[in-house]
Amino acid sequence: MGKNRKEQLLGKLDLLVLRTLACGESMHGYAIAERIEQLSDQVFQVGEGSLYPALHRMDESGWIRSEWRASDNNRRARYYRITAAGRRQLAEEKSEWSRAADAMMRVLKLA
């Protein structure tokens, strides 16, 4: 994945992750990736190469919290959970995204 494309995706990836976690349950990285793919009907295939650094960055920013727990199949896994700050961030990014999407749609319709 080229540097430029990766950076383009960054904002979107944060939004997708936060939205996925916004349901409230704690999830590990693999589950988050699977859920995003499912919800987007396989349109967004999340590269692990960008997912995990993004998760750690958001953890450090305080948008999400992580903890080590036993998974369903009794393996130790890192679970992520959204925080209040994360929800605020989500709301902000969501409105920004929809504004951008609306604008894009308007431009496209005009064309």
Next chain:
Amino acid sequence: MAFWRRFLNVFQPARLEREINDELEFHCEMRLRSLLERGQGAAEAEVKRRMGNLFVTKEEMRDERVVEWLASALQDLRHGLVLMRRDPGVSALIVLVLALGIGGNAAVFTLLKAAFLDHLPFRHAARLVTIIENDGWIPTVSEFREIRTHTRTLEGMAFAEYRDMQLSGSGEPVRIFAARVTASFFPLLGVNAAQGRTFVEEENQPDRPPVAILTDRFWRSRLGSDARVLGRTLRLDGQPAVVIGVLPPGFHFDYPTLGATEPVDLYVPCPIETSLPFERAANGQGVPVRVLARLREGVTLKQAESDLWDTALVLARENTSPFPGHPHDPVMFGFDAIPLRHAIVGDQRSLLWLLLGGVGVLLLIACANTAQLLLARSLRRGREIAVRSALGASRLRLIRQFLLEGLVLALSGGIAGLLVSGWLARVLVHVLPTRSPLLASAHVDARAVGFTLAISTISALVFAIIPALKGSRWTPGPSLSARATTREGNRWRQAMIAVEAALSVFLLSGAGLVTQNLLNLISAPLGFNPEHVLAMRLQLPFGKLEQPDPKAGKMLQSYVDKIEAIPGVEAAATVTGPPLRPARGGGPVRILGSTDPGTFAWSHQISPDYFRTLGIPLLAGRAFHRSDAGPKLTVAIVNEEFARHFGLGPNVIGKQIDYSDPPVTIVGMVGTVRAKPLETKPDPECYISSLESSWPNVYLLVRSSRPPGQLLKEVKAAIASVNPDQAIFGVQMMNDLVADSVPEPRFDVDLIGVFALLAAAMAGAGMYSVISFLVSQRTGEIAIRMALGAGRGAIMKTVLAATSLWVLAGLAGGLYLGYAAGKTIRSLTDTEAVASPATYAVVALFFLVVTLVAVWLPARRATRLDPAAALRCE
């Protein structure tokens, strides 16, 4: 909070690594399982494809979790440590040199701290002052009394006066060192007795039964920590004195700069006569005492001084008698208040600055040498730097790496230096020419540690900046090829030799100056013969010490008579101040009937055989006779300088001087002797007969060619036959007294000499290594020139010209610095000497020889090489 966690993560790389691995491994396993469930082929390859570059992902995750700059700095530090271990010889050398430089600075810092920063162990120490007359004399008891009556700005006024006393009663009488104080002395300093009590006001009245307070040291060493010491009676100066207290172990107030030449054994109350007339210390009258006082709350030093000035004006107006026969200008008489700390540090201030200058220059040279070594090393690492830059390291990051490597070295040196600094400071205090309780209290504390770390960091910046700037620059082609750009940084190298040469020449010329001074002092003619003279001190155990006592002269003469009767004794005499020892008195003297306004003359009270005992030539008139005795002064003998001052020569005989009332007749003139150890300029001096006036505190001189040990026994026996209570002390051959009379100049020579030699050795080694390195760089060029037919001489000339220019520049700079600093060094060391041109010539020669050898050896090697071989080597 988050920063803190990231900060801690820097130091737990293993834990971080494990967590990241676990997380990613879990992910891969889940992915693999789901792919297998779906029955996809080549599942493992698919997992790897989706994961991408695992290495980069991990790196990115790690970067999110740590404080990035700190983590990379740590990495650089580790790199620095690895490099240190890679060439341990050079690293050890650098650390050693830096430890010496930084340790020296840290040691001097602890001394400066003790002198200027550390808390003095007295109550309200910052408000304590000592008072002196404005011409430097310390006041008399009567001046103390007057100031205490008049002052509006000072409180708790006290004084101390130090003197020898005899302790007798058990065995041979011994001499002890005592301080006579006012009752206010201990409360002023905020000290209570550990046992018993301190003095009360009434005990300062005359004719009270004597009492004494012991110092802890005296109580332990002399009285064996006697538990029932209170109430015990000691025989002091032939009188019983009752011990009323013992001081706490931590209490010392015996600073040589305040007149306590030795540690105090005990304190006694000073009897204060209230009826005594007003006396001025400058006139040699009265008992001079060290006056202490505390500024009242809120009073500034300025206010106290103007208050003292007012007091002095009143005193000068009311009392004309202290200035008999002299036109007196009241403005010339005043008092100064000096902060106690200032007074205690005294002239040791200049010693401290000398030390600081010396260690400062040493550290600079150490930094220059370290910079040279690092520069060479950083240029050898050209390829490593090129590779790192190619992999994306920025220049800034490279510079930082070099600086951090420098910091590792400097801190290692700093820590080593800190470890030795306490010891170094103790050694310095130990070798000081004078005892210094203040500096002896120097210790390493948090501030010293902070200072050491700070100078370590600063020196790292100083010595690593040039190697960092030079070493971090690279050009793709040559840096990556095997041939390194070794010419880089040559100009800096040469500039640094110039600096090193300048700094060490500076110290060497300082050393030359103080050596010259010492030579001047010890080679100046003495004016007397110190061979075969035994000197000792004694203090008569009786008499009012405030005034010359006519009984004292007779008592002393009876000792002298007994001693002169010992077989083999050629002559014996007493004197209040022998040559090279301070005079006990002195004052302004005028010749009656002369228009000359008079001069200051030292006075000595001598017994009749004094001149014969010391071999001082009698130039005119006569010496004192036995018959020059009586309750009043009638005759005096002057030295040649005195006569010269009044333009008289031998005609001075028969003149009268206003030494006392009635005037005194000059009956003799003797040769001038060296009066002061630190000056060769002669002073006018007067001698008066001890049978007419004598202090009870004198030197006893015995001329005899018999072995001193045996002689001393017989002298003691002779004295004991007259007075069994008489203690003698300070026994020394007159030769040794002369040799010991210049401890400060000797110390200056040793101190600056050691600094200068260390500096010269370091600078010489640095210059040698750099110059020979520069020359060996030119091996190829030299080979080509040789092949083209250049003569060996011509090549030597070219090579020499290139480097000696810098060395000469450094020498010139150093000589100029030495010349410019000469005045400072002279004032710091109380020196009048000027370094001779020969000193400078020797110093310059030393560096020229170093340069020649450093150029010659590698150049000779180069000229002897086969040109083809030399070129292939390149």
